Amino acid sequence: MSDARQRIQEIIDQNRVVLFMKGTKSFPQCGFSQRAVQILKSAGAEFVDVNVLKDPDIRQGIKEFSNWPTIPQVYIDGKFVGGSDILSEMQQSGELSQLLTPKN
Numbered sequence: 360m361s362d363a364r365q366r367i368q369e370i371i372d373q374n375r376v377v378l379f380m381k382g383t384k385s386f387p388q389c390g391f392s393q394r395a396v397q398i399l400k401s402a403g404a405e406f407v408d409v410n411v412l413k414d415p416d417i418r419q420g421i422k423e424f425s426n427w428p429t430i431p432q433v434y435i436d437g438k439f440v441g442g443s444d445i446l447s448e449m450q451q452s453g454e455l456s457q458l459l460t461p462k463n
């Protein structure tokens with residue numbers, strides 16, 4: 360396993376909700392990432408942010424890991440959920456709050 364792959368696996372194993380993004384949740388550096396932050400916040404999610412701009416290996420690695428070409432990327436319970444468009448759709452359908460509700 361590559362170093363980036365291993366680090367990504369650890370991050371998603373150790374944190375229930377993770378947003379791989381450009382910038383940080385307090386200072387997003389792209390509108391798409393900002394939208395993802397807003398959606399997660401409005402859903403009341405506690406989440407960890409990973410700034411891919413600070414780490415080119417993670418920026419590339421997360422695309423391969425998820426088989427998804429763009430940032431932001433959200434993981435919930437170790438599973439890839441999607442980018443900002445998917446997050447927005449799931450917010451509107453109510454699926455997002457369902458996913459965020461702990462199962463046990």
Ligand SMILES: N[C@@H](CCC(=O)N[C@@H](CS)C(=O)NCC(=O)O)C(=O)O
Nearest residue numbers: 389391428429430431442443444445
């Ligand atoms: N429609 C996408 C928008 C995300 C997007 O287009 N991201 C681009 C620009 S920020 C990207 O990650 N490009 C590759 C890169 O910058 O590494 C979504 O739903 O998340």
Ligand code: FES
Nearest residue numbers: 381388389390391
């Ligand atoms: S950084 Fe340019 S669109 Fe995201």
